[in-house]
Amino acid sequence: METVTSNSKVLYTAKTHTTGGREKGLSRSSDGNLDVRLSVPGTGGPGTNPEQLFAAGWSACFEGAMGIAAGKLGIALPEDTAIDAEVDLRSDKSGCFLQARLNISLPGLARPSALAVVEAARGICPYSKAVNGNIPVEYNVI
Known part of the structure; x- marks a missing residue:
């Protein structure tokens, strides 16, 4: 530890x-x-199941981190911001592991601004920091 x-x-x-x-x-x-x-x-x-609990916790935390990031960047998050988290439990010959996708909806926000908020939030969210380099993760702005 x-x-x-x-x-x-x-x-x-x-x-x-x-x-x-x-x-x-x-x-x-x-x-x-x-x-x-x-x-x-x-x-x-x-x-x-644990994967659903992890997906719920991570997506809630990440949305909060996006709020912090947006504030620092001077960007207003849309009221209807949403995250659809998908956490896969996978297995191969080495055992079980996770992979994940955060599908992030920022309706009405210009794509460059949305991408900047998501990138900044990755460095703020404790869940994202915990999984960084440990499991495959996709952050998709949809």
Whole structure:
């Protein structure tokens, strides 16, 4: 684990308790705001799966990062900004791995401005920084 600099501060710590894994799991947050059933992707089970949770968290975080980036660039984000996140669980002979796409809609924003916001947000979003160089990712401005 990489050493955290002594001058950084913890802004928030998410705490969850999970039992049963992805097959028939339950995951609850310490504050009670998250209480979900887990199921294996594609099985029709009654719950969500880790890939969906990751996609939801990342896309929400990335949209927030785009807001910060847009502010720094003097660009107003459209009210109907949206992100469709796709997280693939894949496997090959080495095992399982993820790949992802963020399909970003910035209606009415000129393409050069949209691309500048997305590029700047990649360096702001903690999820994007965490996956950078670790999984294949596409950022598509649609």
